[in-house]
Amino acid sequence: MKKITIISLVLLIFSKISFSQQVNWRAFKEGQQHIINVNMGIDYGTTFGLGYGYKLKTKIPLIANIEYSFPGGKTMFDDFKTKFGGQAEVLKMGNFSTTLRVYGVFRRFENESARFLNFGSEFSTAFGYYKPKWYVAGEIGFDKAITTNVKHSQWAHENNPDIQDGWYLPTGGNFSYGIQSGISFNSNDLYMKLGKLITQDFKTSPYLPYYLQVGYNRRF
C-alpha cells in the first residue's frame, strides 16, 4: 500500500438527529466535532481514501468535509480524487432521516496516452433508519465530470498528430445507487456501503459497474 499524504478529512457529525453517509449520527457524543475517516473499496478501480469532517455552527445540521482518495498502482499521485463540500439533514421523522450532500470534485488521471484534470460535482441523498449502535440507509447520487483538461502524451501526438489538447466540456456523468450500513461503539464507527453505477444515459455502464467501500471513523 502506498504511503499516503493526508490532504483532507471529513464527514459527519451531528448531535442527536441526523446522519451522514459514513457515520451514525445517533452515536455521536456531546462535544465531539471532528471525525477522521479511512476507507478502501471499489470506486472506478481499487481505491483507498481519507476524510475529515467538521460540524459547523449553523441552524440546520451541517457538516463541512473534504476527502482524498487514490487508486491502486505503483505510480504515486498520478491518479487521485478530491472532494470538498457539505451535507445537511433535511428531513427527520423519529429514527428515520434524510440527508442531502453536495460536493465539488477535482480529480486527476494519467497513463501513457494522456493526462486528465477534471472539475466536477457530486450530488446525493440518503434515507435510512438510525439507532445509537447501528444504522442502515439507501442512497442515490449523481457524479458529473463537468470540464476536463486533456493533455496528450508525446507518443499519442505522434500516433495521431491532429488530436487536440485543451478543455473539453462536458465530458461525463454517472448515477449511483446502493445501500450502506454500520455499527458504532464508543467513539468508533465501522461501516460498509455498496451499490451500482450506471452512465447518465441509463443504457451503458462503467467497465466496473459497482462500488463498494468499507471504512472506519474516529470521532473526537
Add this chain to the structure above:
Amino acid sequence: MKLKLNFMALALFGAAAISGCKKEFSPSDPGALVPKTVEQNASLPSVAVNGTLLHAEAFGNPENPMVVFLHGGPGGDYRNGLNVKQLADDGYYVVFYDQRGSGLSKRHDKNSYSIQVMFDDLSAIIQHYRSSANQKVFLFGHSWGAMLAAGYINAYPTQISGVIFAEPGGFTWAGVEEYGKRSRKLNLFGEATNDALYIDQFFTGKENQHEHLDYKLNVTSSFTYAKGNAEGIEGPSPYWRNGAVVLNALLDIGEKQGFDFTTHLDQYNTKVLFLYSEYNTAYGLEFAQQEASHFPHSQITKINGTGHEMIYFKWVNVYPAALNYLNSLR
C-alpha cells in the same frame, strides 16, 4: 449558501488558472480526440460497399493473387498490419480495409452490427478488388481478424484459396472466453488495471456516441501492452482509432447468442497456416494445435522473439513463413 459559493468560486478560479488561453472543445467534435472517419474526411482512401463506407487501400498488381488482410479487435484497424504490403513485391495484390465500425471506417448504430454483415462486407471487398472470377484470394487474419477468416471460410469454403491465421482468439464463444481468461488477468491493485477502470469517471458516452467511446478505448488500450502482459506484447504499436461500439456489439452477440465458426471447417481441404508467437503465454502451441485440429490439413509455425503483435514487431520472422505458405498455393 456561503460554503457553496466559496466552492464555486474556487472551482472557477482553478479552472481559469489551469486553462490559460486554451481553446474549449466538445468530446463530440470530429477530429478533436480521435481521427475523423472516411465519412468525415473525404480525402481518406475508401470504398463504398454493402451499404457502408470502408477505409481501404491496396498495393501491388491487381491481376496478381489477392491477399486480404483482416485486422484484429474487433474494432481495431490495419495500421499496425501494413508490413504485410511487402507481399506486393512478391507478386501478390495486398488489400487492407478497416472493418465496419472500426478504425477510420464509417460508424453505425450498435444494433446494426452482426457477424453476417462482417462476412458480407468481406465478400463485397473481395468483389470490389478482384480483377477476374478465377483470381485466387487468400486471407491473412490477425487475432479477431483470424477468427473472422475462420468464420468466413466456414460459411464460404469454396471462395478462399488459403488462409493464414495469426493467433485467432477462439473459433467458438467458449474458445474466446478461454483465451480471454488466459490473456486478460486483472490485478485489482495494479497500475494497468486501475488505469483502465479509473477513466470511466472522466469520460462517458451514450451507446452510439462514437467519438466519446472510441476515445476512451484508445486511451485504455495501453492495458494490452502493460509490463508483464500475458500476450507478450512489447509495447504500443501504431493505430488510428478503435471502434468501441462494434466491439461492444459483437461481444454482446457472443455473450447472448454465442457463435461457432467450426461447423464446416472439416470441409476446407486446402492447407492452412497457423502462426503462434514465442512470448504469448496465453496462446502457445497447445492453443494453436487445438484450433488447427478443426482443419484436415494445417501447418503450425512458431514465430520467435515476439508476442501477439508479431506482424508489427517481428515481421522479419513472420514474412518468410507467410510467403512460403502463399507461394506453395499460388
